Amino acid sequence: MSIGTLSRPVEGGPRDGADGYLLQSEADLAKAVTYAVERSTALGAGGAIARVNEGGGISISVANGEVENAVRDGNQSLQITVFLEGRTGMASTESLSRNAIDRVVEQAISMARQLEPDEEAGLADRETLAWDSPSVPLFAPSCHNAVELTEAAMAIEAAVKATATADIVRVSEAGAASQDARFALATSQGFCRTGSSSMQHRWCQTIAQRGDEMKQGHWGSSVRRIEELESGELVGKLAAKRALDMLGAEGLTTRRAPVLIDATVAASLVREMCGQLSGGAQYQRMTFLPDAMEQVLTAAHLSVTEDPFEPFGLASAAFDSEGVAGTRRDIIRDGVVKGLFLDTRMGRKLGRASTGNAGGMRNLALISSLTAPTDDLTAMLRKMGTGLWLTRFMGGGSNPATGVYSRAAAGFWVENGQVVQAVQGFTVAGNLQDMFKAIVAVGADIYREGAIRAGSILLPDMQIAGR
Numbered sequence: 001m002s003i004g005t006l007s008r009p010v011e012g013g014p015r016d017g018a019d020g021y022l023l024q025s026e027a028d029l030a031k032a033v034t035y036a037v038e039r040s041t042a043l044g045a046g047g048a049i050a051r052v053n054e055g056g057g058i059s060i061s062v063a064n065g066e067v068e069n070a071v072r073d074g075n076q077s078l079q080i081t082v083f084l085e086g087r088t089g090m091a092s093t094e095s096l097s098r099n100a101i102d103r104v105v106e107q108a109i110s111m112a113r114q115l116e117p118d119e120e121a122g123l124a125d126r127e128t129l130a131w132d133s134p135s136v137p138l139f140a141p142s143c144h145n146a147v148e149l150t151e152a153a154m155a156i157e158a159a160v161k162a163t164a165t166a167d168i169v170r171v172s173e174a175g176a177a178s179q180d181a182r183f184a185l186a187t188s189q190g191f192c193r194t195g196s197s198s199m200q201h202r203w204c205q206t207i208a209q210r211g212d213e214m215k216q217g218h219w220g221s222s223v224r225r226i227e228e229l230e231s232g233e234l235v236g237k238l239a240a241k242r243a244l245d246m247l248g249a250e251g252l253t254t255r256r257a258p259v260l261i262d263a264t265v266a267a268s269l270v271r272e273m274c275g276q277l278s279g280g281a282q283y284q285r286m287t288f289l290p291d292a293m294e295q296v297l298t299a300a301h302l303s304v305t306e307d308p309f310e311p312f313g314l315a316s317a318a319f320d321s322e323g324v325a326g327t328r329r330d331i332i333r334d335g336v337v338k339g340l341f342l343d344t345r346m347g348r349k350l351g352r353a354s355t356g357n358a359g360g361m362r363n364l365a366l367i368s369s370l371t372a373p374t375d376d377l378t379a380m381l382r383k384m385g386t387g388l389w390l391t392r393f394m395g396g397g398s399n400p401a402t403g404v405y406s407r408a409a410a411g412f413w414v415e416n417g418q419v420v421q422a423v424q425g426f427t428v429a430g431n432l433q434d435m436f437k438a439i440v441a442v443g444a445d446i447y448r449e450g451a452i453r454a455g456s457i458l459l460p461d462m463q464i465a466g467r
Contacts, residue, residue: 019141019180020056020139020141020142020143020180020196020198021056021057021058021072021074021141021178021179021180022054022055022056022180022181022182022196023054023056023074024054024076024096024182026182026184026194026195026196027194028096029052029054029096029182029183029184029194030184030186030192030194032050032052032078032096032101032184033050033051033052033078033184033185033186033192034186034192035098035101036048036050036078036080036101036104036105036186037049037050037080037186037187037188038188039101039102039105040080040082040105040108040109040188041188043105043106043109044084044109045082045083045084045108045109045112045188046083046084046085046122047082047083047122047123047187047188047189048080048081048082048083048105048123048187048188049080049081049123049185049186049187049188049322049323050078050079050080050081050185050186050187051078051079051183051184051185051186051321052076052077052078052079052096052183052184053075053076053077053078053181053182053183054074054075054076054181054182054183055073055074055075055076055179055180055181055182056072056073056074056075056179056180056181057072057073057177057178057179057180057199058070058071058072058073058144058145058146058149058177058178059071059073059149059175059176059177059179059201060146060149060150060152060153060175060176060177061153061173061174061175062150062153062154062157062171062173062174062175063157063171063172063173063174064171065154065157067150068173070146070150072146075094076094076096077092077093077094078092078093078094078096078101078104079091079092080092080101080104080105080108081108082105082108082109082112083112083121083122083123084109084112084113085117086117086118086119086121086122087112087113087115087116087117087118087121088112088115088118088121089107089108089109089110089111089112089113089114089115090108090111091104091105091107091108091111092104118345120345120348120349121345122344123187123188123189123322123344124187124322124323124324124344124354125344125353125354126189128324128325128344128353128354128356129187129189129191129319129323129324129325130191130193130318130319130323130324130325131191133318133319133325134309134318135195135318136195136308136309136310136311136313136316136317136318137311137312138195138196138197138198138224138311138312138313138316139180139195139196139197139198140198140224140225140226140312141178141180141198142178142198142200142226144176144178144226149176149177149178150176152176152202152232153174153175153176153202153232154174155232155233155236156171156174156175156176156202156203156204156232156233156235156236156239157171157174157204157236158232158236159232159233159234159235159236159237159240160174160204160206160236160237160239160240162236163236163237163240163241163244165208165240165244167208167209167210167244167247168208168209168210169206169207169208169209169240169243169244170206170207170209171204171205171206171236171239172205172206172207172216173203173204173205174203174204174205174235174236175201175202175203175204176201176202176232177199177200177201178198178199178200178201178226179198179199179200179201180196180197180198180199181196181197181198181199182194182195182196182197183195183196185319185321185323187323191323193318193319193323195317195318197224198224198225199222199223199224200222200223200224200225200226200228200229201220201221201222202220202221202222202229202230202232202235203218203219203220203221203235204218204219204220204235204236204239204240205217205218205239206218206239206240206242206243207243208240208243208244208246208247209247210247210248213247213248215243215244215246215247215249216243217239217240217241217242217243217244217245217246218239218242219235219236219238219239219242220235221234221235222314223312223314224312224313224314225312228312242391245412245422246410246422246424247422248421248422249410249421249422249423249424249425250421250422250423250424251423251424251425251426251466251467252388252413252423252425252426252464252466252467253466253467254464254465254466254467255464255466256461256462256463256464257386257387257388257461257462257464258384258385258386258387258388258458258459258460258461258462259387259388259390259428259458259459259462259464260380260381260384260387260388260389260390260414260456260457260458260459261390261456261457261458261459262377262389262390262391262411262456263377263443263445263446263447263454263455263456264391264447264449265390265391265392265393266366266447266454266455266456266457267447267448267449267450267452267453267454268393269435269454269457270304270364270366270452270454271452272398272400272405272432273297273298273304273332273432273436274304274331274341274361274364275400276288276289276292276297276400276432277289277292277297277331277337277339277340277341278340278341278346279340279341279342279343279345279346279347279349279350279357280346281400282340282346282350283346283349283350285401286400286401287400287401288400288401288402288403288432288433289337289433292337292340293337293338293340294336294337294338295336295337296335296336296337296437297332297335297336297337297436297437298332298335298436298437298439299335299436299437299438299439299440300334300335301334301335301368301369301370302332302334302335302366302367302368302436302439302442303330303332303333303334303335303366303367303368303369304330304331304332304364304365304366304367305328305329305330305331305364305365305367306326306328306329306330306331306339306361306362306363306364307328307362307363307365308326308327308328308356308362308363309326309328310363313362313363314363314448314450314451315360315361315362315363315364315450315451316362316363317359317362319356320343320354320356320357320358320359321358321359322343322344322354322358324343324344324354324356324358325356326355326356326357326362327355327356329355331364334369335437339355340352340355341355341357341361342354342355342357343357343358343359344358360451361451361452362451363451363453364451364452364453365452365453365454366442366452366453366454366455366457367442368439368441368442368455370441370442371441371442371443371444371455372444373444374444375441375442375443375444375445375455376443376444376445377443377445377456378417379443380441380443380445380455380456380458381414381417381418381419382417383417383440383441383458384414384417384458385414385415385416385417386414386415386416387413387414388411388412388413388414388423388428388462388464389411389412389413389414389419390409390410390411390428391410391411391412392409392410392411393407393408393409394407394408394409394410395407395408396408396427398432402431403431403432403433403434404431404432405429405430405431405432405435406427406428406429407427407428407429408426408427409426409427409428410422410423410424410425411423425466425467426464426465426466426467427464427465427466428462428463428464428465429462429463429464429465430459430462430463435459435462438459438460438461439457439458439459440458440459440460441457441458442454442455442456442457442458443455443456443457443458
């Protein structure tokens with residue numbers, strides 16, 4: 001399959017809805033991976049796992065009332081991993097013909113023979129595989145064609161143009177996309193399962209101008225079901241607002257102050273939290289919390305949950321990339337670590353079972369027992385009183401081994417719960433070991449970024465380095 005660029009919107013796109021933008025059936029993909037693992041064992045592999053992915057969709061971007069880019073894409077790939085006396089070999093192909101699969105299996109076995117053995121490498125234990133766990137509904141094809149997606153993108157740009165402002169605001173890109181994906185996974189233990197998923201996207205990038213000053217803004221909406229997308233009007237208005245609100249931003253002087261991390265960027269702090277609990281960090285001891293199980297990581301009112309089975313969740317899966325079933329579980333409960341993120345290999349190295357996290361974390365939620373339904377953004381600003389409402393990170397990072405944290409940022413200075421000035425050109429700094437335990441509140445203004453849901457996060461005191 002190929003990627004095609006459309007010079008103008010055209011009619012076309014799937015209409016029956018059965019397979020969305022996809023060309024292969026789940027049965028076709030299952031045959032390919034089953035053949036790959038059977039061929040691997042026939043050639044001497046002690047074990048093998050194969051995964052095939054197919055994806056397809058349409059993406060449209062517009063600016064100045066014209067289509068800037070229109071793409072109908074399609075792709076497929078098969079990856080085979082073989083295990084040979086503790087050695088691992090991997091190879092991939094974009095062709096699903098038997099000749100191509102034969103060649104890629106031979107390549108993987110050849111590669112395995114060139115490596116040193118790793119006694120923890122190998123297939124997941126048979127009893128951990130998702131033989132009969134329920135499937136998770138993720139497939140909701142929109143069947144939108146290029147014309148419909150172009151109209152959606154144009155509506156976003158129109159919303160920006162309709163923004164009432166004395167300043168100039170324009171669209172650098174507005175877009176709409178619809179994508180479908182399908183996969184099959186098989187192991188030489190006889191395990192074989194398939195699945196399909198969909199994604200819908202709307203986005204807008206804006207530039208606001210006042211004299212010689214220019215500021216950028218962005219907003220987007222990504223969901224699996226078309227009916228859950230934010231409207232094009234809302235996407236455009238929020239993208240315009242985020243650029244306009246930063247006009248006139250001033251620098252901050254160096255100080256210590258409370259910081260409210262906006263819900264739209266709060267996932268970054270949750271990611272730092274959970275990064276401490278990955279198998280790699282724990283095994284390599286690249287964490288300030290080694291041997292983390294049952295240790296205190298956060299304030300006692302905080303918990304983090306994981307739910308792989310959320311219907312149409314952005315990070316849902318009935319099983320991970322090794323075929324291991326996940327579970328609904330607490331990662332952190334009342335501030336105490338209750339779970340790690342382990343694949344089979346790291347689990348074996350740590351003397352633990354896989355947690356079904358090969359391929360990533362699944363639908364995490366940061367929860368505070370202190371959060372009230374009325375704790376929206378306005379209420380959280382009142383709780384902070386005077387301090388920094390941080391809405392953007394511009395760079396920087398952390399040292400996971402020491403917890404040292406420093407990020408360039410921008411946002412708004414707040415006094416007595418009221419925004420008084422847009423601010424930029426500063427860094428916020430602290431130590432994650434202290435920051436996690438110091439969190440005093442989490443808002444009910446929940447925002448989802450990929451696998452993570454979180455409300456705004458209030459920290460009582462951080463170092464702000466400015467002019």
